[in-house]
Amino acid sequence: MADTGMLNAAAAVTQPLRGTLAAGPRGPKPKNKFSRSNIIIYGTLFVVALYYALPLYVMIVTSLKGLPEIRMGNIFAPPLEVTFQPWVKAWQEACTGINCDGLSRGFWNSVRILIPSVILSVAIASVNGYALSMWKFKGSEVFFTILMIGAFIPYQVMLYPIVILLREAGLYGSLTGLVLVHVAFGMPINTLLFRNYFASIPEELFKAARVDGAGFWAIFFKIILPMSLPICVVALIIQVTGIWNDFLFGVTYISSPDRYPMTVQLNNIVNSVQGVKEYNVNMAATLLTGLVPLVIYFASGKLFVRGIAAGAVKG
Amino acid sequence: MTIQNASVSIKNLDLSFGAVKVLQNLNLDIGDGEFLVLLGSSGCGKSTLLNVIAGLLEPTDGQIWIKDKNVTWAEPSERGIGMVFQSYALYPQMTVEGNLTFGLKNAKVPKAEIAKRVARAAEILQIEPLLKRKPGALSGGQRQRVAIGRALVRDVEVFLFDEPLSNLDAKLRADLRVELKRLHNNLKNTMIYVTHDQVEAMTLADRIAIMKGGKIMQLGTPAEIYGKPQNLYVADFIGSPSMTFFDGTVDGNIMRIPGHDLPLGRYEFTSQPAPGTPAIIGVRPEHVMTGDNLRSAPYTTVVEIDLVEPMGSDTLVYCKFGGQTMRVRMDGQAQVAVGDRLTIGIDPAAASLFDKTTEVRL
Amino acid sequence: MTTTDIGPNTGPRETVRRPSRFLRNLSPKIAMLPLIFTACVVFLGGTLWTVLYSFTKSGLLPRLSWVGLDQYERLWSSRKWIVSIENLALYGICSLIGTLVIGFTLAALLDRKIRGEAVFRSIFLYPFALSFIVTGLVWQWILNPELGLQNVVREWGWTSFTFDPLNNPEIVMFGLLIAGLWQGTGLIMCIMLAGLRGIDEDIWKAARVDGIGTVKTYIRVIIPMMRPVFVTSLVLIAAGIVKLYDLVVAQTSGGPGISSEVPAKYVMTAMFGGQNLGQGFAASSMMLLMVVIILIPWAYLEFGGKKHG
Incomplete structure (x- = not known):
């Protein structure tokens, strides 16, 4: 069937990443440690690594400098005098419009959005994946196909109808509404992830549980869920980084600046036209916003690679 | 039952x-x-x-x-x-x-x-x-x-x-x-x-x-x-190695396969076929008689050995017979080599006959 | 011996009717209700709704007063939309080629049994963990003409050095591209690396026995073998390009002037800024069309052939 084929192709994106990165390199082995080709390889990698590492470095050093030092100095130079004032200011005092209570407000908004969204997403997606892989019924694949095609539709197409749906439900502008939007848009990739993972569980295990008299929920909670910790972590990573980094939904479905998530508030702080540009505060704020996904990235290692590769399908 | x-x-x-x-x-x-x-x-x-x-x-x-x-x-x-x-x-x-x-x-x-x-x-x-x-x-x-x-x-x-x-x-x-x-x-x-x-x-x-x-x-x-x-x-499907099958015709108590007329003797027909019915006879390798057993064989002939597969407990011998490569299971001790001439005996009573068109046992 | 049915002779011969198919296994159906709602109402329903209303005169509020293709005609006569499309095309082509080339090159370099592969990989990939807002803001700062990269190079002595893309309408898209590539190439590198690792090591031995050089082996043997990986990467990059929005908002806000506008931003402005819903619907429907145009050849390539083969 063409429809399931497409989904599998999407899944195929993540599949090769599972084991193969752990496998050894396949390319030809350089002969000599200091051969010309080796110097070229390491040289290129080093220069490119500079390009990738530089922005993080710039963010850090800028955020630790005083404004006068920035104005006269070199953007790449380490701070002559380290100050944490920009961080404090970004967190507590930075202004968006009339509010001057810093990025902390956005941070806590993001946390309040993140936690229920992630829990709900993973819960729903795991049940979906389980039902789709082990309790197929007439039409289940059709619904799934529609869901997966939906993942490729530009969000802009669905933004306004969702405004109407949320308004009808009385949730437009609220954090709850945004949570539901995140759950809906996180559903395709996470469902796909769980479905493919559950499909790799031997069918006989499921059969054995049925012979043992376990029903839909008993099999899910007692057999399947205890086996799905790794995939839950991957889904968690996708959702945490995806939701934390979201800007579009936050700006669309939150009506009051009090409730803006961190990314939206960050953009408003940095790109506000009033006042003196405080580059050090801006970079501290930027770094603060990037901190959550960065910590997840460096802490989760290989699982993150699996997660984002799957998440990339989401666009 | x-x-x-x-x-x-x-x-x-x-x-x-x-x-x-x-x-x-x-x-x-x-x-x-x-x-x-x-x-x-x-x-x-x-x-x-x-x-x-x-x-x-x-x-x-x-x-x-x-x-x-x-x-x-x-x-x-x-x-x-x-x-x-x-x-x-x-x-x-x-x-x-x-x-x-x-x-x-x-x-x-x-x-x-x-x-x-x-x-x-x-x-x-x-x-x-x-x-x-x-x-x-x-x-x-x-x-x-x-x-x-x-x-x-x-x-x-x-x-x-x-x-x-x-x-x-x-x-x-x-x-x-x-x-x-x-x-x-x-x-x-x-x-x-x-x-x-x-x-x-x-x-x-x-x-x-x-x-x-x-x-x-x-x-x-x-x-x-x-x-x-x-x-x-x-x-x-049953038997390893499996039976060797020969195409031929049944004429009363004789199964004619290329080069040989096998007397069916004590074969228990499920239903006696009409003379000239195209049939297939299947012979298990272990039912082909050699050596001392030959005395009780209703039909004997001499064949040339094509290939020998020693398997320890017994030896599998391939030879040309009736237009087919026939498998013969011999004792593991049997001293045979490719090119040797071997006398074999066939007892159709232990064989199986099938109608060629319906593939059902005769 | 018989193989025919005689059945149990004793005991009650109750007749059990086949239970209703729907009521049987009701739990999975109930469990999937959120999915069914999301797929059918939000995704399918929402898309159809938007396409439908793109043919109406909706302004501040959606109204079902048909105007045919008026909204589309207005859209395509809008200077801002044309610029958006041109920008997207330019950014798209450069980003597609850039990401594929850089992604593959980095993957190939990392695949050559080098030391510290994990470190390099972490460095190339971490930007992908960051949001486009963070990406846009940090590059906005680095490309700041007075205090950023340009200034540093001038201080080093190259006083005539000029690189100020964010204030130059001619090259502003390249300013975005630098940031976009920084953020997105790591992922493609990872996918390419996985693809390279999936290739049988014997291929390399065979190429060596045949005396084919390394670069030539990559171009003539390895890349053709990685076609599916390239196609997947292409789709991922393309789908991301169409959605390009956050980066522009953070880095340039569409400026200078309208010179870095993109379709997604046009939609957002029309819908939520300009109270011009019809334009927003028409523009987003055009975005949908773009995705369809990208996806259909891919779907055909991927699945059309296999069906018959």
């Missing part, structure tokens, strides 16, 4: 996936305490049939009766069956004990009763020391014992086995086979056992049902299946 006390009855069972007919109008009665083996190559429908009996697949049409109850639409757990799977299908996060008791807890069996049944199963299968371990810490053989134990504690009439020994290495497989046979002798439960391994089928079964394309090709005791295959498929 008529089954008066059927333990499991399958009536007019049909199963189709779309246009593909997986099971076709199957009828089968399995007696109380009988060990029935469903044998066939992959895709013949044997596992599908077992899954339908277990209630894991819904039939398109027909009925399943277990112990005088129509269970066609009953849940697997309500059918009074226990099932053992090829991949063991043990719940990885539970201990052995947890695996054994999961079904009983679902059925809300009292605690004391659970403990009693687990103790009994553990004793029968000698897995007491393993009860607190997780399946991951067990060997393949131990896992399969636990899987059998899981069926055992259910205290059911009917055991279903889906290729339970296929994932084990050859030696362990032989050991567990013997244990299964012993288990059946002791428990006397009805057992339905799916396998593609004819040695397992021959050694374990009271009766074997050979399946192909969703149909039963022959149902009978191992001896019947081996000695009197009812059709060409069964004749070719």
Whole structure:
């Protein structure tokens, strides 16, 4: 069937990443440690690594400098005098419009959005994946196909109808509404992830549980869920980084600046036209916003690679 | 054989996936305490049939009766069956004990009763020391014992086995086979056992049902299946190495194959064919007589040896006969070499004759 | 011996009716209700709704007063939309080629049994963890003409050095591209690396026995073998390009002037800024069309052939 084929192709994106990165390199082995080709390889990698590492470095050093030092100095130079004032200011005092209570407000908004969204997403997606892989019924694949095609539709197409749906439900502008939007848009990739993972569980295990008299929920909670910790972590990573980094939904479905998530508030702080540009505060704020996904990235290692590769399908 | 006390009855069972007919109008009665083996190559429908009996697949049409109850639409757990799977299908996060008791807890069996049944199963299968371990810490053989134990504690009439020994290495497989046979002798439960391994089928079964394309090709005791295959498929499927087949015609008591007229002598015809009927005769390699046995052979001839395969216990000899390469099983001690001339004897009474067009036994 | 049915002779012969297919296994259906709602109402329903209303005169509020293709005509006569499309095309082509080339090159370099592969990989990939807002803001700062990169190079002595893309309408898209590539190439590198690792090592031995050079082996043997990986990467990159929005908002806000506008931003402005819903619907429907145009050849390539083969 063409429809399931497409989904599998999407899944195929993540599949090769599972084991193969752990496998050894396949390319030809350089002969000599200091051969010309080796110097070229390491040289290129080093220069490119500079390009990738530089922005993080710039963010850090800028955020630790005083404004006068920035104005006269070199953007790449380490701070002559380290100050944490920009961080404090970004967190507590930075202004968006009339509010001057810093990025902390956005941070806590993001946390309040993140936690229920992630829990709900993973819960729903795991049940979906389980039902789709082990309790197929007439039409289940059709619904799934529609869901997966939906993942490729530009969000802009669905933004306004969702405004109407949320308004009808009385949730437009609220954090709850945004949570539901995140759950809906996180559903395709996470469902796909769980479905493919559950499909790799031997069918006989499921059969054995049925012979043992376990029903839909008993099999899910007692057999399947205890086996799905790794995939839950991957889904968690996708959702945490995806939701934390979201800007579009936050700006669309939150009506009051009090409730803006961190990314939206960050953009408003940095790109506000009033006042003196405080580059050090801006970079501290930027770094603060990037901190959550960065910590997840460096802490989760290989699982993150699996997660984002799957998440990339989401666009 | 008529089954008066059927333990499991399958009536007019049909199963189709779309246009593909997986099971076709199957009828089968399995007696109380009988060990029935469903044998066939992959895709013949044997596992599908077992899954339908277990209630894991819904039939398109027909009925399943277990112990005088129509269970066609009953849940697997309500059918009074226990099932053992090829991949063991043990719940990885539970201990052995947890695996054994999961079904009983679902059925809300009292605690004391659970403990009693687990103790009994553990004793029968000698897995007491393993009860607190997780399946991951067990060997393949131990896992399969636990899987059998899981069926055992259910205290059911009917055991279903889906290729339970296929994932084990050859030696362990032989050991567990013997244990299964012993288990059946002791428990006397009805057992339905799916396998593609004819040695397992021959050694374990009271009766074997050979399946192909969703149909039963022959149902009978191992001896019947081996000695009197009812059709060409069964004749070719059973026996390793398999029969050599010769095309020819039957004329009364003579089977004419290219270059040879074999006297049929004491062959027991199912139905005497008309003279000149095109037929196929199948001869098992072990039924070709050599050496001292030749004296009792109704027909002897001399052939030249093409190829010799020594297999230790016996030696397989290939030679040209009747326009075919015929396999002859000789003693492992036989001193033969390629190019040697060998006198062989054929007793058609031990052979099988089939109608060439219907492929049914004559 | 008989294989015919005689059935149990004793016991009740109850007739059990086949239970209703729908009521059987009701739990999975109930469990999937959120999915069914999301798929059918939000995704399918929402898309159809937007396409439908793109043919109406909706302004501040959606209204079902048909105007045919008026909204589309207005859209395509809008200077801002044309610029958006041109920008997207430019950014798209450069980003597609850039990401594929850089992604593959980095993957190939990392695949050559180098030391510290994990470190390099972490460095190349971490930007992908960051949001486009963070990406846009940090590059906005680095490309700041007075205090950023340009200033540093001038201080080093190259006083005539000029690189100020964010204030130059001619090259502003390249300013975005630098940031976009920084953020997105790591992922493609990872996918490419996985693809390279999936290739049988014997291929390299065979190429060596045949005396084919390394670069030539990559171009003639390895890349053709990695076709599926390239196609997947292509789809991922393309789908991301169409959605390009956050980066522009953070880095340039569409400026200078309208010179870095993109379709997604046009939609957002029309819908939520300009109270011009009809334009927003028409523009987003055009975005949908773009995705369809990208996806259909891919779906055909991927699945059309296999169906017959």
